[in-house]
Amino acid sequence: MSKKRILICVTAGIAIYKVVDVVSKLVKKGYELEIIMTEAATKLISPLVFETMGNCLVHTDMFHKGHHYEVEHIEIAKRADLCLVAPATANTIAKLANGIADNLLTSTLLAYTKDTFVAVAMNTNMLNNVATVDNINKLKNRGFKFINSKVGFLACNTYGDGRLAEPVEIVEEIDRYFIKKDLVGKKIIVTAGPTIERIDPVRYITNDSSGKMGYSIAEMAYNRGAEVVLISGPSKLNISDGINKIDIITNNELKNSIEKEFSNSDVLIMAAAPCDFRVKEQSKEKIKRKKESFNLELLPNEDILSHFGKIKENRLIIGFAAESNDLIENSKRKLENKNLDYIIANNITEKDAGFNVDTNKVKIVSKEEIIDIPLMLKSEVANKILDLI
Numbered sequence: 335m336s337k338k339r340i341l342i343c344v345t346a347g348i349a350i351y352k353v354v355d356v357v358s359k360l361v362k363k364g365y366e367l368e369i370i371m372t373e374a375a376t377k378l379i380s381p382l383v384f385e386t387m388g389n390c391l392v393h394t395d396m397f398h399k400g401h402h403y404e405v406e407h408i409e410i411a412k413r414a415d416l417c418l419v420a421p422a423t424a425n426t427i428a429k430l431a432n433g434i435a436d437n438l439l440t441s442t443l444l445a446y447t448k449d450t451f452v453a454v455a456m457n458t459n460m461l462n463n464v465a466t467v468d469n470i471n472k473l474k475n476r477g478f479k480f481i482n483s484k485v486g487f488l489a490c491n492t493y494g495d496g497r498l499a500e501p502v503e504i505v506e507e508i509d510r511y512f513i514k515k516d517l518v519g520k521k522i523i524v525t526a527g528p529t530i531e532r533i534d535p536v537r538y539i540t541n542d543s544s545g546k547m548g549y550s551i552a553e554m555a556y557n558r559g560a561e562v563v564l565i566s567g568p569s570k571l572n573i574s575d576g577i578n579k580i581d582i583i584t585n586n587e588l589k590n591s592i593e594k595e596f597s598n599s600d601v602l603i604m605a606a607a608p609c610d611f612r613v614k615e616q617s618k619e620k621i622k623r624k625k626e627s628f629n630l631e632l633l634p635n636e637d638i639l640s641h642f643g644k645i646k647e648n649r650l651i652i653g654f655a656a657e658s659n660d661l662i663e664n665s666k667r668k669l670e671n672k673n674l675d676y677i678i679a680n681n682i683t684e685k686d687a688g689f690n691v692d693t694n695k696v697k698i699v700s701k702e703e704i705i706d707i708p709l710m711l712k713s714e715v716a717n718k719i720l721d722l723i
């Protein structure tokens with residue numbers, strides 16, 4: 335990505351401390367920043383904090399001597415590829431909605447012609463006030479992109495809507511904005527996480543899958559413009575609001591959920607780790623501790639990938655193979671037997687690859703070739719996999 339320049343407009347909301355983290359994260363991702371703070375914002379936090387964390391100019395005053403540019407608000411507006419107002423106070427939102435330009439920040443935004451994200455943060459009553467609701471709607475109708483506030487505990491000691499979105503979500507929105515939208519018009523089903531097969535009401539069979547690989551694929555596919563359905567076994571991970579997430583527990587639920595989405599889908603990516611077995615007879619009561627050994631009879635679960643491979647028609651199906659031995663041979667066999675287009679093969683015995691880590695090292699196996707993907711973040715592996723589409 336060529337370096338994109340983001341203008342961060344900081345107003346005097348108490349969530350301003352979270353915007354320091356947003357700035358830090360954007361710098362780490364290689365964005366170039368320029369920051370404007372309102373006078374009120376500088377009373378909550380020193381511009382020096384933003385200057386240091388953003389490694390950039392921080393402007394606070396329209397009329398100070400020693401300007402960096404000839405006509406400061408016009409020049410700053412010209413230089414940015416994107417603008418983010420965060421935290422956005424009710425006051426500044428009202429000014430923007432009404433074309434008021436009484437400080438450097440509002441004057442610059444009036445002269446700004448590209449896209450602006452507004453990350454709202456305020457007390458629930460301020461947010462629900464008809465004046466604020468009207469102002470937000472006005473700006474939305476003019477094409478401003480809102481990063482909605484969240485429900486939670488607020489600094490004013492109340493619980494409700496008005497919390498600034500988490501820094502990671504704000505950064506994701508910005509990343510998504512700049513990413514090439516090459517998957518628009520594609521419906522992609524991604525499965526992720528483990529499945530669970532119960533033994534009794536308190537015990538079950540499962541595996542170590544965290545869902546990280548599947549969630550990364552879903553998130554990246556969404557960033558690249560696809561319509562994404564994420565079918566997930568139990569996982570602690572969060573996913574963007576724009577992704578249709580369906581929660582499942584058992585293999586049967588996984589299969590049924592895919593079935594419902596399959597007919598109008600273009601791609602199925604099976605990153606879930608379904609249980610290969612279930613107990614023949616699930617006990618309705620908790621099995622009591624026993625002194626002597628006993629057997630649990632296991633039945634094979636249906637091979638979901640094979641099932642959808644048989645009815646795939648012109649869809650693309652990508653499976654995963656977590657193997658501890660004979661990686662390539664086993665993967666090639668799966669590819670053939672299950673009628674898949676690609677297998678993402680990972681050797682779960684390798685360090686920093688496979689279950690429950692942030693990185694992966696895989697081989698993409700198709701009939702024609704084997705592509706070696708060296709150790710990288712799962713989000714980067716996700717993009718390599720999506721490139722296949």
Ligand SMILES: Cc1cc2nc3c(=O)[nH]c(=O)nc-3n(C[C@H](O)[C@H](O)[C@H](O)COP(=O)(O)O)c2cc1C
Pocket residue numbers: 344345346347348349372373374375422423424425426455456457460
């Ligand atoms: C401690 C403190 C916290 C505040 N937090 C918020 C807030 O979260 N959201 C908001 O809209 N206003 C908040 N305000 C009120 C704004 O600071 C006030 O409306 C100010 O005029 C906004 O100026 P600005 O929009 O030019 O930055 C807060 C004020 C104080 C003193």
